[in-house]
Amino acid sequence: MSGAPVKFQARKTVEQVEEGNDLAPKFDDRGLIAVVTTDATSGELLMQGYMNAEALQLTISTGEAHYYSRSRNVLWHKGATSGLVQTVQELLVDDDQDCVWLRVDVTGGASCHVGYRSCFYRKVPVAGDFEAKQSEGHVALEWTETEKVFDPDEVYGDAPNPTVL
Amino acid sequence: MSGAPVKFQARKTVEQVEEGNDLAPKFDDRGLIAVVTTDATSGELLMQGYMNAEALQLTISTGEAHYYSRSRNVLWHKGATSGLVQTVQELLVDDDQDCVWLRVDVTGGASCHVGYRSCFYRKVPVAGDFEAKQSEGHVALEWTETEKVFDPDEVYGDAPNPTVL
Numbered sequence: 001m002s003g004a005p006v007k008f009q010a011r012k013t014v015e016q017v018e019e020g021n022d023l024a025p026k027f028d029d030r031g032l033i034a035v036v037t038t039d040a041t042s043g044e045l046l047m048q049g050y051m052n053a054e055a056l057q058l059t060i061s062t063g064e065a066h067y068y069s070r071s072r073n074v075l076w077h078k079g080a081t082s083g084l085v086q087t088v089q090e091l092l093v094d095d096d097q098d099c100v101w102l103r104v105d106v107t108g109g110a111s112c113h114v115g116y117r118s119c120f121y122r123k124v125p126v127a128g129d130f131e132a133k134q135s136e137g138h139v140a141l142e143w144t145e146t147e148k149v150f151d152p153d154e155v156y157g158d159a160p161n162p163t164v165l
Numbered sequence: 166m167s168g169a170p171v172k173f174q175a176r177k178t179v180e181q182v183e184e185g186n187d188l189a190p191k192f193d194d195r196g197l198i199a200v201v202t203t204d205a206t207s208g209e210l211l212m213q214g215y216m217n218a219e220a221l222q223l224t225i226s227t228g229e230a231h232y233y234s235r236s237r238n239v240l241w242h243k244g245a246t247s248g249l250v251q252t253v254q255e256l257l258v259d260d261d262q263d264c265v266w267l268r269v270d271v272t273g274g275a276s277c278h279v280g281y282r283s284c285f286y287r288k289v290p291v292a293g294d295f296e297a298k299q300s301e302g303h304v305a306l307e308w309t310e311t312e313k314v315f316d317p318d319e320v321y322g323d324a325p326n327p328t329v330l
Binding site: 006007009012013017018019020021022023026034036038042043044045047048059060061062091092093094095096099101113114116119121122123124125127128130131134136137138139141142143144161162163164165 | 170171172174176177178179182183184185186187188191199201203207208209210212213224225226227228253255256257258259260261264266277278279281284285286287288289290291292293295296299301302303304305306307308309326327328329330
């Protein structure tokens, strides 16, 4: 843990936010900022989540990804339960600073609570492919990963599933 | 434009949503779903945005990225103004289907309204690097792109800047 508390600048002008070097993140009316997390080596999208201010400060100061769980309403040090810690290689902000991009190395090689490497293991056919495969407007998801990296029952035990219907 | 309207399934069980092949996206209380857009060739993160149901249906049926602009409150066919259309190579959904990943080819090679290739052109030092560079908890953003791909004034003219402070 770093000794210095991470501080943010106030958002004053569009030019400051878009073209300056002030770190002035925009948290929404829930106090959250969107986060995109990719594998630093493969470039694969691992997950999309949210941070509150504290999670962003801890991620910057410790170099390990922290999120805010909307389903559990808690600060969430990724890997605290599963051991699948994400070590941040690069942390980037977007033009209007309402999104954070983490490029991470993942201990254990998996980031998805279902047990897959990435949370994105199914795809939707689009355009002509959709047209060819659809039936009355419905189309089946197609798997892009077939083998789980870990057994979620072993890793999470009785912890409640975070998916909300 | 496709002839068939794209339809979604009702969300019934966690198993259906996480491990089934039903397309059953979760729209939040604003009617939106998060979208992550990466370059299909380089893997680079281009932007993070949102879709409403109509934007997702149009993206699937046409194969071109449509979003919902939260700042302008309109359906947004990316590239309609700038010409920087995003052609979808793959559209994936995450485990609980509250996020969409678009892997796209971009006409013109830029996705950012400020004129950069990616919206993510600045990074934040983390961990020991943060500690070494911070001053009273503040740290300067570092540029990862230095050349704009296009001049936003030429492309967008008098259109209002979408950044909200």
